[in-house]
Amino acid sequence: MRNLPKVLAKEKKLCTGCGACLNVCPVNAITMQTDREGFAYPEVQEERCLDCGLCEKQCPVLQPEYSNTDRPECYAMMAQDEERQTSSSGGFVPVVARWVLRQGGSVFGAAWDADWNVHHIEITNETELYKIKGSKYLQGSAEQSYQLVKRKLEEGKWVLFTGLPCQVAGLYSVLKGGG
Numbered sequence: 285m286r287n288l289p290k291v292l293a294k295e296k297k298l299c300t301g302c303g304a305c306l307n308v309c310p311v312n313a314i315t316m317q318t319d320r321e322g323f324a325y326p327e328v329q330e331e332r333c334l335d336c337g338l339c340e341k342q343c344p345v346l347q348p349e350y351s352n353t354d355r356p357e358c359y360a361m362m363a364q365d366e367e368r369q370t371s372s373s374g375g376f377v378p379v380v381a382r383w384v385l386r387q388g389g390s391v392f393g394a395a396w397d398a399d400w401n402v403h404h405i406e407i408t409n410e411t412e413l414y415k416i417k418g419s420k421y422l423q424g425s426a427e428q429s430y431q432l433v434k435r436k437l438e439e440g441k442w443v444l445f446t447g448l449p450c451q452v453a454g455l456y457s458v459l460k461g462g463g
């Protein structure tokens with residue numbers, strides 16, 4: 285078994301559950317499994333694993349190749365009332381999303397499924413925007429969305445990805461490396 289799950293078995297709290305490892309595995313040997321406390325962690329199917337090491341290389345926690353800026357730019361905005369009524373806060377997400385969709389782009393965000401689990405989905409139409417609006421206060425799964433984002437960008441499409449900071453770190457990691 286790769287070192288990755290061994291590290292996590294000892295120091296599970298280090299893993300954010302971002303799913304970048306799952307997105308870069310060339311043989312789909314990684315699945316996310318929910319523990320008894322309800323948090324998702326990667327599990328490697330040993331019989332499939334090629335021992336290529338990509339999952340460790342692209343993990344944003346094990347290889348933190350990014351730094352936060354000392355002086356971040358700060359913006360404040362508020363969408364129109366109708367937009368904010370169905371958003372959780374200022375409604376910035378739908379404002380940017382609508383612009384991206386009008387350029388023929390894709391928007392990736394967290395949506396409920398029929399069993400009240402949260403997954404990242406891709407939308408390409410403004411009529412679907414309601415699905416990703418609103419905070420879902422539980423851990424969601426980014427699924428294969430980092431790979432999909434990468435593919436869209438390679439096609440020259442506009443993409444908006446919205447998610448938690450750990451998911452954005454996972455996305456950057458996948459965009460920078462393999463997968």
Ligand SMILES: Cc1cc2nc3c(=O)[nH]c(=O)nc-3n(C[C@H](O)[C@H](O)[C@H](O)COP(=O)(O)OP(=O)(O)OC[C@H]3O[C@@H](n4cnc5c(N)ncnc54)[C@H](O)[C@@H]3O)c2cc1C
Nearest residue numbers: 371372373374375376377393394417418419420446447448
């Ligand atoms: C788990 C969680 C904790 C938060 N904690 C704080 C906090 O402590 N203080 C604070 O000021 N704000 C917090 N927020 C942010 C805040 O609740 C609003 O989500 C945000 O201000 C909404 O902005 P909006 O109106 O532009 O987005 P909306 O139009 O409401 O859209 C919501 C956006 O959040 C994303 N999202 C929703 N649920 C999830 C999820 N489970 N995982 C990943 N992405 C998700 C969707 O993709 C969508 O883009 C938290 C959000 C989440 C999801």
Ligand code: SF4
Nearest residue numbers: 299300302303305343
């Ligand atoms: S890539 Fe993300 S999910 Fe995979 S081990 Fe690292 S932190 Fe955990």
Ligand code: SF4
Nearest residue numbers: 309333334336337339
């Ligand atoms: S070592 Fe390679 S094949 Fe094995 S789980 Fe990691 S990414 Fe997949």
